[in-house]
Amino acid sequence: MLTNRQLLILQVTVDDFIDTAQPVGSRQISKKEEVPYSPATIRNEMADLEDMGYLEKTHTSSGRVPSEKGYRYYVDNMLTPQRISKDEIKQIRSVFEERMVETEQIIRKSANILSELTNYTSILLGLDVLKHRVKRFSIVPLSEDSAVAIIVTDSGHVENRVFSIPESYNSSDIERMVNLLNDSLIGVPLHEVPMKLEAVTSTLLKQRVGHFNNLLSSLNKAMTIEHKDKLYYGGKMQLLNQPEFNDLEKARSIMYMIDHVNQIPSIFALDKKGIQIRIGSENNHLAMEDCSVITASYGIGDEQMGSIAIIGPTRMDYKRVVSLLDVMSTDLSRELSRILRGHHG
Amino acid sequence: MLTNRQLLILQVTVDDFIDTAQPVGSRQISKKEEVPYSPATIRNEMADLEDMGYLEKTHTSSGRVPSEKGYRYYVDNMLTPQRISKDEIKQIRSVFEERMVETEQIIRKSANILSELTNYTSILLGLDVLKHRVKRFSIVPLSEDSAVAIIVTDSGHVENRVFSIPESYNSSDIERMVNLLNDSLIGVPLHEVPMKLEAVTSTLLKQRVGHFNNLLSSLNKAMTIEHKDKLYYGGKMQLLNQPEFNDLEKARSIMYMIDHVNQIPSIFALDKKGIQIRIGSENNHLAMEDCSVITASYGIGDEQMGSIAIIGPTRMDYKRVVSLLDVMSTDLSRELSRILRGHHG
DNA sequence: TATTAGCACTCTCATAGAACGAGTGCTAAC
């Protein structure tokens, strides 16, 4: 258990390091108003904090730097939410003022604003398209042997696939199949579409209507909707401005990682609601050892629709980012609800 | 005019520098089999080549490095096409073997293979969607006041836009408008769609059918199709492996540039056919001063459909890249013709 | 007893100089 004085010193140390990116020494802390102790006292306390694992030294006679455990403690116990200035709130809200209808645009712009306000890289995981429901299904023939299948969802999203038409089908066959499928598919969430197609096929078989078999299976093959999450980046290069990534090798692996976040399942913690913070190695990824990720999710009511991630150095300004994410995710949820309720209604 | 010996020495110098990335000295050249002269002779010739502006020194007592003029001369006069190995041709052709139907996939995969084979960054400018022609136009209502307009082109590409429906229109109005527009729009290239919509509006006005006015103008506003070229990247990070970009500042500006190539009009020289090489400052872009870009275009017959760019250091392996691009663009043209002819037919 | 001043010690970083090596330019010999 930490004494009050240790708490104070830990907090001041972390704050200072977040601010300056330099190891902080006892003298420096002692100069602060809120700390009425001499450097010597502080040295003793810092030594204790180091023994307990909250602080680290980069070398024998450097100042101290927060350890992961230190950051974790700081984040868990010392995060007083920061006031977001009126101007900044205004900037966030500006996304919604134009009353854009396309959710994609809104999300894209949100990503940019977030990275501008934080100076870190932001990644927004778009609306989970797979949860949207089929509003209309149609097929447009392109040639003798190919056609494009189009699904419009209730959110206005359009999914389309080219597939090949087996011989022996003509356009009236296709038309009949579209009618058939439209009846069965409307209202079905995208991720259930392949299942539903299977179901239709087997029903037809039971009814001894084998006619559409080949056509359906070709369509089905094309229709499998892979879970390709749409990611929207803001300030991809921002991280390179952080002093901790001045090393070329590190910079490279960071950039590579950012371009492949979708392959790191742990980044977007979709399982939990609210704001989450993962510090350094908690990300379970080598290239992210010096990064922290703060995620928040947005959605309508209990239904989660997507999430926001801010990636910065472990030394990131947690207070500020958490507060900003709070505002942004709330606003985003509200606005998207407004738009989608419209469509659903 | 260069003597034969100067020609030889220039060529060997450029080749060697391309290979090693180190300034090349007279002794080093003299050691090569094809050069039967002593270092002293070579020194004299190199001094002359430097006077003429083909070579440069990085400092007084370094070896020589090709100047831009040197590269230009090399590229214009000494580019003996290089034989591409069977394995590599096989690798290029592998893109087409799976008989993929979606052109987008083909292009995406081509970009990756090119960057693998060259170790440079490749960017493919996709089929110019705007030239495709409307095959089918339809509108799917989403809610009381919004709908999504969908255009399917003859190539299987699907373009879609959400737009808002002014009050006082009901679904049968929309249906009628779709029928009306389908007649006028089919066969029209995408970039002429907005024009065509205007035309329809004014025709209707002349016929004193003002009924659809508002609806049409709302649709038209949404339908403006910006010329957003689709770019497909291969090996974005490859350039960072080149020793000339070991400097963080340079690396950063290169990466930034690559992410914003679409804002550099000169990169894709769509005006000319065949293979083009732009060296260093010929790119007219500060961040590209140390880069060369080799572009090739592909298309059906005389109609250009897109182009390929390879971005590497000025010290790039021109011979190899040119030969690879030659193979790739030919194959790509042929394959895309095959697919699109199918659709058009 | 808790705090603080003092001091020796450690480690990094920046700077300067020396040794080294690669390469040139010039001159004189072949």
Next chain:
DNA sequence: GTTAGCACTCGTTCTATGAGAGTGCTAATA
């Protein structure tokens, strides 16, 4: 016309040195 020889230049690497920042410990102090 070509080449060997040699003085010279410049960048790189290594080492030494000193300044500066910060620590840990001990002894003095409130």
